[in-house]
Amino acid sequence: MNEGRGRAMELKDSKAKRDFYTIGNGICLLYLVLMLLVFPLYSRDKYFDILQARFDFFWICSSVFSVLLFAFVALYSLTLKKEERKEILPSLFWKKEEGKKKPLFATDLPFCLLILLFFLSMFLSGYPYETWWGSTGRYMGVLTWLLFFTVYLGLSRFYRFKKFHLLLFSVGVILQCLWGISDFYMMNYMHFFDNVSDLSKWAMFAGPVGNINGYTSLVLFYACLYIGLYLQEKELRWKHFFMGMMLLCHIATIFGSSDNAVLGYFIVFLLLPFFCWKDNKSFGTCLSVYFLFFLSLKLAVLLAGKGQSILQISPPGFLFSMGKTILPYLGMGLSGILWAIGRFSKKELSMKLFKRLYVLLLVLFFMAGAYAIYDVNVAHRYPVLEQFSQFLRFDDSWGTGRGFIWRMGMEYFRDKMPMLKRLFGYGPDGYFMLTNDNYKVEVEQAGMGLIDSIHNEYLNLLLTIGVFGLLAYLYFLKNVFTVFWKKETENVAEATFGQTAFPFAVSLAYLAYLVQASINIAVPIVMPIVMLLCFLGIAGKRAE
Numbered sequence: 001m002n003e004g005r006g007r008a009m010e011l012k013d014s015k016a017k018r019d020f021y022t023i024g025n026g027i028c029l030l031y032l033v034l035m036l037l038v039f040p041l042y043s044r045d046k047y048f049d050i051l052q053a054r055f056d057f058f059w060i061c062s063s064v065f066s067v068l069l070f071a072f073v074a075l076y077s078l079t080l081k082k083e084e085r086k087e088i089l090p091s092l093f094w095k096k097e098e099g100k101k102k103p104l105f106a107t108d109l110p111f112c113l114l115i116l117l118f119f120l121s122m123f124l125s126g127y128p129y130e131t132w133w134g135s136t137g138r139y140m141g142v143l144t145w146l147l148f149f150t151v152y153l154g155l156s157r158f159y160r161f162k163k164f165h166l167l168l169f170s171v172g173v174i175l176q177c178l179w180g181i182s183d184f185y186m187m188n189y190m191h192f193f194d195n196v197s198d199l200s201k202w203a204m205f206a207g208p209v210g211n212i213n214g215y216t217s218l219v220l221f222y223a224c225l226y227i228g229l230y231l232q233e234k235e236l237r238w239k240h241f242f243m244g245m246m247l248l249c250h251i252a253t254i255f256g257s258s259d260n261a262v263l264g265y266f267i268v269f270l271l272l273p274f275f276c277w278k279d280n281k282s283f284g285t286c287l288s289v290y291f292l293f294f295l296s297l298k299l300a301v302l303l304a305g306k307g308q309s310i311l312q313i314s315p316p317g318f319l320f321s322m323g324k325t326i327l328p329y330l331g332m333g334l335s336g337i338l339w340a341i342g343r344f345s346k347k348e349l350s351m352k353l354f355k356r357l358y359v360l361l362l363v364l365f366f367m368a369g370a371y372a373i374y375d376v377n378v379a380h381r382y383p384v385l386e387q388f389s390q391f392l393r394f395d396d397s398w399g400t401g402r403g404f405i406w407r408m409g410m411e412y413f414r415d416k417m418p419m420l421k422r423l424f425g426y427g428p429d430g431y432f433m434l435t436n437d438n439y440k441v442e443v444e445q446a447g448m449g450l451i452d453s454i455h456n457e458y459l460n461l462l463l464t465i466g467v468f469g470l471l472a473y474l475y476f477l478k479n480v481f482t483v484f485w486k487k488e489t490e491n492v493a494e495a496t497f498g499q500t501a502f503p504f505a506v507s508l509a510y511l512a513y514l515v516q517a518s519i520n521i522a523v524p525i526v527m528p529i530v531m532l533l534c535f536l537g538i539a540g541k542r543a544e
Contacts, residue, residue, distance in 0.1 A: 228505025
């Protein structure tokens with residue numbers, strides 16, 4: 001009799017827990033529909049207030065989601081019996097590994113520490129209002145990061161990955177890419193350029209993001225996400241779908257005409273083979289990714305044609321220029337030959353040989369790159385390298401004035417910044433206050449009007465939330481990739497697509513975003529989508 005009661009109680013407990021997570025997942029899905037399908041396309045007054053409009057959408061929507069989800073947890077816990085409450089609520093924060101209690105994810109405590117440092121920096125800054133809202137910068141103040149944290153807690157605990165979610169998500173991606181591509185052809189389907197007579201603006205703004213640097217960083221993120229999904233997918237129809245999405249995102253990125261994408265692609269394509277040495281099939285799929293990228297370069301040039309496009313008013317980006325050379329043909333040919341060698345030779349011979357050759361090539365490449373930078377900046381022995389000076393010579397004009405902005409910020413950090421501010425920063429998203437308080441004359445003499453960001457996310461964090469804040473952020477990133485790349489089960493066949501393939505794909509996309517962030521700025525038009533996908537990838541690693 002007691003045994004029957006115990007079984008009944010166990011079933012009841014499991015039903016209470018199942019209902020708890022099912023309702024929580026439903027709330028998450030409603031939020032994700034708004035943020036991944038509506039948010040990327042939302043506007044009020046075209047590009048004129050797009051930053052403010054997206055920020056308002058994000059903080060209001062995320063605040064409602066956070067309050068609603070936490071209220072649900074609190075109210076639902078009141079309906080539970082004491083034993084059920086002890087079972088369910090701790091599972092939101094803790095797990096047992098090898099008999100020890102640990103945080104649910106390795107990212108929990110680093111993210112919490114980072115938010116605490118944001119608050120501390122705000123209180124010490126002397127600009128509490130500006131740093132809370134980020135109103136003098138790009139709205140990346142304490143509120144935005146606090147909402148990232150509360151959304152992270154909700155999504156990582158409650159979201160349940162389903163493969164068809166990728167189809168719905170891809171609808172939004174297709175619309176964003178097509179919008180950006182239509183702007184490349186100056187079609188103005190969305191009427192964002194109505195009454196804009198300054199043609200240079202047509203080349204500076206694109207798609208639903210606005211600034212081409214932000215737009216390109218977003219479609220690059222999508223492209224690398226689909227690279228990861230394509231690599232990991234086993235089912236043919238899904239593989240073809242991910243391949244088509246990858247090609248679309250590649251072309252949208254190339255048409256974005258921002259050279260920021262080069263860094264993101266570089267790091268992903270550099271590291272990709274290290275994930276694919278295990279067998280000839282994986283290696284062959286990896287080579288097909290390179291083939292498709294080179295194909296995209298050539299397709300972009302062919303599709304651009306000679307008709308009306310921003311190429312008539314602005315020089316092409318580095319990727320588009322690369323597509324006009326012989327390199328795409330060489331890349332497609334080489335990747336095809338290597339695929340054939342790997343496909344028809346023995347695994348032991350081909351994989352070992354390719355790995356050693358690749359590592360050797362990497363070493364030679366970095367040595368050559370380091371010498372090229374040295375020669376252009378110091379030695380000046382090889383005049384042929386001067387044609388690449390706009391990329392390799394680091395002076396005030398480098399990166400459309402980034403050199404000047406970086407030098408100014410680092411000179412202040414090194415020579416003038418008080419020790420307390422070095423440790424905790426000038427205040428979250430407070431770079432405008434820093435330049436306005438200390439370099440107003442220099443900025444005016446440089447003809448830059450105002451500078452509200454250093455155009456490097458890591459230097460920006462160093463100066464605005466200090467050494468401690470930057471170290472906490474880097475520690476958080478390190479733990480993010482620890483979660484993404486950790487094997488949750490010894491038997492890979494037992495792991496679901498959401499536990500392996502999706503987190504891996506997100507890790508590639510996030511890595512590309514983080515690398516290009518070294519010459520870009522964080523904005524609440526792009527960053528919420530990047531962070532949300534990151535949180536969903538982390539949620540996928542949770543044991544079902």
